Amino acid sequence: MPKRSESERNVSAAEQFTAALRPYWRWTGRALALTGIGLLAGGCHLDMWNQPKQRPLSKSEFFEDGAAARPLEDGVVPFGYADRDQVIETGVTADGQPAMEFPMELSAEVLERGRERFNIYCAMCHDQTGTGQGIIVQRGFTEPPSFHEPRLREATPGHFFDVITNGVGDMYPQRSRVVPEDRWAIAAYIRVLQLSQHATIDDVPEDAREELE
Amino acid sequence: MPQIFPKTANMLAHMSIVGAVLAFVIFVSVLAIIYRSPYVTQVNVVREQPIPFSHQHHVEQLGIDCRYCHDTVETSGFAGMPSSETCMTCHSQIWTDQPMLQPVVQSYENEQPIEWIRVHDLPDFAYFDHSIHVQKGISCVECHGRVDQMPLVRKTETLHMSWCLECHRTPEEFIRPREHVFTMDWTPEPGEDRYAMGEALVQEYNIRKEQLTNCSICHR
Numbered sequence: 234m235p236k237r238s239e240s241e242r243n244v245s246a247a248e249q250f251t252a253a254l255r256p257y258w259r260w261t262g263r264a265l266a267l268t269g270i271g272l273l274a275g276g277c278h279l280d281m282w283n284q285p286k287q288r289p290l291s292k293s294e295f296f297e298d299g300a301a302a303r304p305l306e307d308g309v310v311p312f313g314y315a316d317r318d319q320v321i322e323t324g325v326t327a328d329g330q331p332a333m334e335f336p337m338e339l340s341a342e343v344l345e346r347g348r349e350r351f352n353i354y355c356a357m358c359h360d361q362t363g364t365g366q367g368i369i370v371q372r373g374f375t376e377p378p379s380f381h382e383p384r385l386r387e388a389t390p391g392h393f394f395d396v397i398t399n400g401v402g403d404m405y406p407q408r409s410r411v412v413p414e415d416r417w418a419i420a421a422y423i424r425v426l427q428l429s430q431h432a433t434i435d436d437v438p439e440d441a442r443e444e445l446e
Numbered sequence: 447m448p449q450i451f452p453k454t455a456n457m458l459a460h461m462s463i464v465g466a467v468l469a470f471v472i473f474v475s476v477l478a479i480i481y482r483s484p485y486v487t488q489v490n491v492v493r494e495q496p497i498p499f500s501h502q503h504h505v506e507q508l509g510i511d512c513r514y515c516h517d518t519v520e521t522s523g524f525a526g527m528p529s530s531e532t533c534m535t536c537h538s539q540i541w542t543d544q545p546m547l548q549p550v551v552q553s554y555e556n557e558q559p560i561e562w563i564r565v566h567d568l569p570d571f572a573y574f575d576h577s578i579h580v581q582k583g584i585s586c587v588e589c590h591g592r593v594d595q596m597p598l599v600r601k602t603e604t605l606h607m608s609w610c611l612e613c614h615r616t617p618e619e620f621i622r623p624r625e626h627v628f629t630m631d632w633t634p635e636p637g638e639d640r641y642a643m644g645e646a647l648v649q650e651y652n653i654r655k656e657q658l659t660n661c662s663i664c665h666r
Contacts, residue, residue, distance in 0.1 A: 254459055254463075265470075268474075282570060283570060286570065289523075289524040290524070290559075292561070352511070353513050357508070357510060357514070357536070372508075374536060375539060405534065409517075409531065409532075
């Protein structure tokens with residue numbers, strides 16, 4: 234090892250100190266730079282978060298009414314609806330009268346669907362058996378007629394379809410929430426309820442009677 | 447001339463290196479904690495709405511089905527918000543004199559929509575469709591919590607991608623029979639193995655698990 238002068242040794246002590254640190258500083262510097270870039274990039278993410286596109290019911294500053302969703306023009310027919318059965322869609326037959334018959338086949342599936350939809354959309358007022366004592370009526374809404382009174386037992390399927398579609402009295406139209414097929418299913422289920430309240434033991438199949446005992 | 451730095455300076459140098467690393471780790475951790483905190487995720491934070499609507503009252507106490515108001519949840523990507531007309535179906539006669547209800551009445555009469563504040567706001571780069579989840583046996587509760595017990599609605603989950611993936615990786619842990627999707631308090635029959643039931647349902651509903659973690663399932 235070559236001999237160093239006194240001053241040389243003194244300088245090198247300080248230099249050695251910083252030299253020893255240099256690789257660490259370099260890495261710290263890089264880490265800080267990366268973090269900074271990361272944070273900056275993170276701050277920009279809202280562009281993708283809120284893209285300039287419209288989602289259902291979003292607000293719009295472009296249209297006068299402030300809504301991005303546009304109302305349909307008059308006479309618009311949804312895709313695939315052009316050749317739909319008119320009785321199913323309107324509940325009215327060619328002669329302009331409410332349908333006397335159900336326009337579809339009444340399967341167990343349809344009745345099950347009717348029960349489900351009835352309990353969602355109707356039972357609040359009409360209650361689950363159709364007597365008209367639902368929870369909303371208990372809270373003060375006008376009492377609807379019972380489905381089991383003679384007038385409604387004789388009513389046509391088209392009548393129930395019409396009432397669901399357009400409302401009657403204090404009952405609001407339900408057409409915006411219940412599609413035509415479901416209105417028919419509900420009408421069919423109302424028939425089930427009517428039968429259930431006026432059935433005798435003879436209407437029950439013999440092998441099922443035991444369950445009722 | 448004495449040395450500028452005493453021997454202890456070595457220790458100081460080492461300490462400062464450790465300190466810098468530590469400071470960096472703490473800094474990143476604090477960021478991560480903030481990112482996961484209710485401050486950012488808004489979990490369990492109630493946002494003020496134009497009307498203090500109570501799901502607890504309408505669902506738990508009155509027994510109204512989710513679908514009565516959120517009527518497109520089974521058929522569309524968007525669950526649907528009730529129109530003022532839907533509210534007025536009952537409130538044309540009930541509680542009509544309550545000041546709380548006036549925004550609904552005015553909205554209905556003036557045909558101006560009520561501006562609800564969105565509680566579950568997914569980023570626009572994430573695609574989500576309610577109908578497919580509902581049809582495949584994922585209950586409202588799995589993502590929204592027990593909304594039927596909330597006086598004022600709030601998020602119960604972060605909606606972070608890692609949270610979505612939990613279920614997309616193992617749907618059998620969360621799936622339930624379709625007919626109970628809207629039953630808020632549903633639990634498996636006593637003694638029933640939910641995992642085994644879940645695996646059977648994943649098969650039955652044709653859920654292709656290997657596809658559920660494809661990027662394009664949610665980012666399209």
